[in-house]
Amino acid sequence: MPTIKDVAKMAGVSPATVSAVLRGNKRVSDISREKVDAAIAATGYRPNVVARSLRTRQTRTLGLIVPDISNPFYPEIARGIEQTARRHGFDVLFATGGEDFVHTQHLLWHFTDRQVDGIILTSIGLDYPLSVAEWGVPIILVNRKCRGCTTDFIGIDNRAAARDVIHYLISEGHQDIAFVGGPGNSSASLGRLQGYREAMLEAGLDLFDDWLLSGQLRYEDGVRAAHRLVSSRRRPTAIFSADDMMALGILDGLEQRHVEVPREMSVVGFDGIWTSSLHGVQLTTVSQPLYEMGARSTEQLLKRLDGDPSPPVDVLLDYTLVIRKTTGPAPPR
Amino acid sequence: MPTIKDVAKMAGVSPATVSAVLRGNKRVSDISREKVDAAIAATGYRPNVVARSLRTRQTRTLGLIVPDISNPFYPEIARGIEQTARRHGFDVLFATGGEDFVHTQHLLWHFTDRQVDGIILTSIGLDYPLSVAEWGVPIILVNRKCRGCTTDFIGIDNRAAARDVIHYLISEGHQDIAFVGGPGNSSASLGRLQGYREAMLEAGLDLFDDWLLSGQLRYEDGVRAAHRLVSSRRRPTAIFSADDMMALGILDGLEQRHVEVPREMSVVGFDGIWTSSLHGVQLTTVSQPLYEMGARSTEQLLKRLDGDPSPPVDVLLDYTLVIRKTTGPAPPR
DNA sequence: CTGAAAGCGCTTACAG
DNA sequence: CTGAAAGCGCTTACAG
Structure with missing residues (x-):
């Protein structure tokens, strides 16, 4: 696998310049840019995201914890999260097994060890003692909140x-x-x-x-x-x-x-x-609105990653009472 | 956040020694180990997994691609994959949208850019021109295979x-x-x-x-x-x-x-x-056996990561014809 | 506009 | 058993 050095050498520029054209921005001359582009194409170079993450201190990864993905409540939420995250260039690390605090806590540690940028936590227990500060990354709660949690929440009334x-x-x-x-x-x-x-x-x-x-x-x-x-x-x-x-x-x-x-x-x-x-x-x-719950929670998380310092919010989405065939007039007494 | 250097300093040893006790193995004296453990406890040190990944060239992460997680066929497979992976200390990066080759290919590139150790690909098209070699990481196909793919496959007959x-x-x-x-x-x-x-x-x-x-x-x-x-x-x-x-x-x-x-x-x-x-x-x-399809595909992938060099296999699991209420004798002619 | 240098936080030969 | 050093592949001030 070619590295940024190989590309730099082939293009006759420094790694810093390659890095600059890679990120599209910065002041780099057209001539350099062309040489770099050619070298990238010739080598089939692909940036190593892990190295970038170590340096920039952001992984562009979100952690998602659901109690049980085979419960049909969650796939739709997960889909909203994954699609929204990906549209913004974020990946999602996926974990099941949140119905218990100890396990949830392990997953939280693990995710922060992995340097995820933020975490979406679905359906946690009321008594989970979670403070955002404790984890060092923004956390968004979906569907269920916990007592005294100082975190954004997405759900319905x-x-x-x-x-x-x-x-x-x-x-x-x-x-x-x-x-x-x-x-x-x-x-x-x-x-x-x-x-x-x-x-x-x-x-x-x-x-x-x-x-x-x-x-x-x-x-x-x-x-x-x-x-x-x-x-x-x-x-x-x-x-x-x-x-x-x-x-x-x-x-x-x-x-x-x-x-x-x-x-x-x-x-x-x-x-x-x-x-x-x-x-x-x-x-x-x-x-x-399950998909929307996923999408909105991701957007809210992304806002926090952008540095939005406003106090935690409760985002309450619209629900609908859908009347179908299992209800009708009460039987005569 | 304390780093391995901080721990080393506090324990009065070198970072290499801390690293050794962290990985449990290696020859390190009980006395050093104790000092390191104490320093870890005192600082609340947690290893930075990204740095480790960069150095060891393995992320202990699997990529999972499903066409659509809200299709009830997939959550159960995903559960089998996630649980098996986690039991072996692997995370899973989750992506939807595989019903089209171009998108699948993008995801594959992205996952390899992210240095995943292996990939599980569910329900791909027969005509996808995938060769394992091309991607540099082991790929396991689940449910559907592609023509001429030189890859392990998990499914049924x-x-x-x-x-x-x-x-x-x-x-x-x-x-x-x-x-x-x-x-x-x-x-x-x-x-x-x-x-x-x-x-x-x-x-x-x-x-x-x-x-x-x-x-x-x-x-x-x-x-x-x-x-x-x-x-x-x-x-x-x-x-x-x-x-x-x-x-x-x-x-x-x-x-x-x-x-x-x-x-x-x-x-x-x-x-x-x-x-x-x-x-x-x-x-x-x-x-x-959806859960098992997930579990077995993960185990097969893990085997490949362990360096198993045997030729690609088709793992065919048992299925069951479950006779319920929508079938019965043919009506009289 | 560009490059040399330092550094992100680990691990891994290597020498002692 | 232990530590100094190098290096994984990037990015980011900094100086020019």
């Missing part, structure tokens, strides 16, 4: 979205509405729970204990929740799930118990993963 | 799998079987087509022209194919799709035309993405 869901269900005549929540350390799930409670209370509706279940956002948790709700002392007429995966499980659990959706029971999910729109599913859900 | 599908459908009494293929430059799709033809011919069944459709592996292509097949001069009793996404579209297209599955029409997919197992879907399909 989960509380408002949950309120919208409940208002919609009430408008369809539902009064007995169950909620299947996510992990207790998820700010997103907590926001949805809060919105649910508020809207129910404001409407003067009962918050029956049996109607408050929770799971780990897996399909199986939904199946289980459906079974329990069906045999509840007081069976609800609608179930609001904190995510689509559980909602899918709820749908199947309901079918197993021969409860007809939406005639006997309405089901609402959250997230808007593509599966929810399948003809065989047709889940009513809160659609989050 | 698509031809055999397609034959299994047809044999199964024949055993259910089907004779009029349509095939919806993928892109003509996909070795995987071509293998499936070949298996279909062979098995049909060997069974003495007709290969009616109208029954040979193709698409770009998108849901919409499936919907369209279903519409066409339903109004075909001679309507088939079974449709074999080259992938699950199109099969999902076929299912919905059939429903739109009020064709009942599987009573009037059987449908078989290919890939085994998780959606196919949903209760509302229950697609009969050829399940590929």
Whole structure:
């Protein structure tokens, strides 16, 4: 592999001059530029990015941490991040396994050891003690935030979205509405729970204990929740799930118990993963702008890398309540 | 940020000694080691991986290129790759956009500029003129191969799998079987087509022209194919799709035309993405070991990095024909 | 406009 | 067992 020295020698100039034409800028004569270009073409020279990174102290690399890329919530976000990063000439280093602080912390150390310029952290726990200063590089939080984190955040207003869901269900005549929540350390799930409670209370509706279940956002948790709700002392007429995966499980659990959706029971999910729109599913859900969440978080990170010193922001994107076939009027009492 | 020099100074040794204890090996006295460990702890020193990479000429980084991470076929593969890589102390640089040679080539250049140690390339075109030598780093092909590529390949025997599908459908009494293929430059799709033809011919069944459709592996292509097949001069009793996404579209297209599955029409997919197992879907399909494809391709790449000089291999993994609810006996003639 | 020199932070023969 | 020195391939003041 030819180095910058080889090119310089062949072009009859110094490495500094080659470096200058490489970066396009700087004052370098047309004649030098031509000689260098010719030498580059002749040698097939390609700059060594690692050497450049060592010298410039920037790697043009972003670190991305997702809990689990095979959860359909994340690929779309990852795509938004990767494409936006690449458009700005950044690469993304990809890691899975963020559902636990120790592992996340290891990945964070590792990424900073690798000198990434910034980090995008999706779906972290509320109790993660992360301060930006600690890591020396900008960090952007996506989807879930942590308590006391002094970091930019990209997501939606989960509380408002949950309120919208409940208002919609009430408008369809539902009064007995169950909620299947996510992990207790998820700010997103907590926001949805809060919105649910508020809207129910404001409407003067009962918050029956049996109607408050929770799971780990897996399909199986939904199946289980459906079974329990069906045999509840007081069976609800609608179930609001904190995510689509559980909602899918709820749908199947309901079918197993021969409860007809939406005639006997309405089901609402959250997230808007593509599966929810399948003809065989047709889940009513809160659609989050996943690609955009990825794109915006990357743009925000890039701003920080540009030196934007403004205080941390919460970027709340628009969501949409997509009404499909799993919800309808409450059954007559 | 403290450097190795700072640690050396504090420990009263040379940077070379610090480097030695850092890498765990080498002959270094217990006394030196202790002093170095103490200095590392005191300074919070973390080695600069970029500097190390420049010197050792290895970045412990793998490049991964997928056409589209939001296609549910890839996240599971990516997970297998990332986890296997990380277990061996490698990072993965992640890029999307491989459905076109020019872009793929750009990414390949970029990755080699970045000095990745090896590259995993998923689903490339048959006509891509890739030679390993050209790139200077080992490349592993996953899912699709290219003509004349002198590279390791990880995938399944698509031809055999397609034959299994047809044999199964024949055993259910089907004779009029349509095939919806993928892109003509996909070795995987071509293998499936070949298996279909062979098995049909060997069974003495007709290969009616109208029954040979193709698409770009998108849901919409499936919907369209279903519409066409339903109004075909001679309507088939079974449709074999080259992938699950199109099969999902076929299912919905059939429903739109009020064709009942599987009573009037059987449908078989290919890939085994998780959606196919949903209760509302229950697609009969050829399940590929996606995670394992990722894991094995990474292991093969790691072997090459270890200097394994053996000729390129085709690693063919086991697949499973998963029979669910979209197939059944052929309707009476 | 250009080049010589220093240096980014490591590791690796080499000599002792 | 240990350290001084060189060098990985760039870029960046600096002097001319």
